[in-house]
Amino acid sequence: MRYLDKSALGQHEDWYGNNAAVCCTSCGKVFIVSAVLHRKGRSCPACGLCTATITKSQVAITDPTDQDAG
Ligand SMILES: [Zn+2]
Numbered sequence: 001m002r003y004l005d006k007s008a009l010g011q012h013e014d015w016y017g018n019n020a021a022v023c024c025t026s027c028g029k030v031f032i033v034s035a036v037l038h039r040k041g042r043s044c045p046a047c048g049l050c051t052a053t054i055t056k057s058q059v060a061i062t063d064p065t066d067q068d069a070g
Pocket residue numbers: 024025026027028029044045046047048049050
């Protein structure tokens with residue numbers, strides 16, 4: 001699990017209000033996750049392996065190696 005740092009967004013990351021763009025940790029695809037549309041997070045549309053979840057306070061990216069972390 002990794003988290004976006006709002007003050008230090010990566011080259012392929014963005015975060016504005018209820019929406020964030022994240023970079024898949026498995027395949028590198030950049031995709032958007034919305035706190036409104038994706039309340040339970042959104043899987044990568046390209047590989048489906050990693051899941052991004054956005055809340056009011058954080059954006060988290062979970063990849064398959066994190067399964068045990070819940
Ligand atoms: Zn992917």
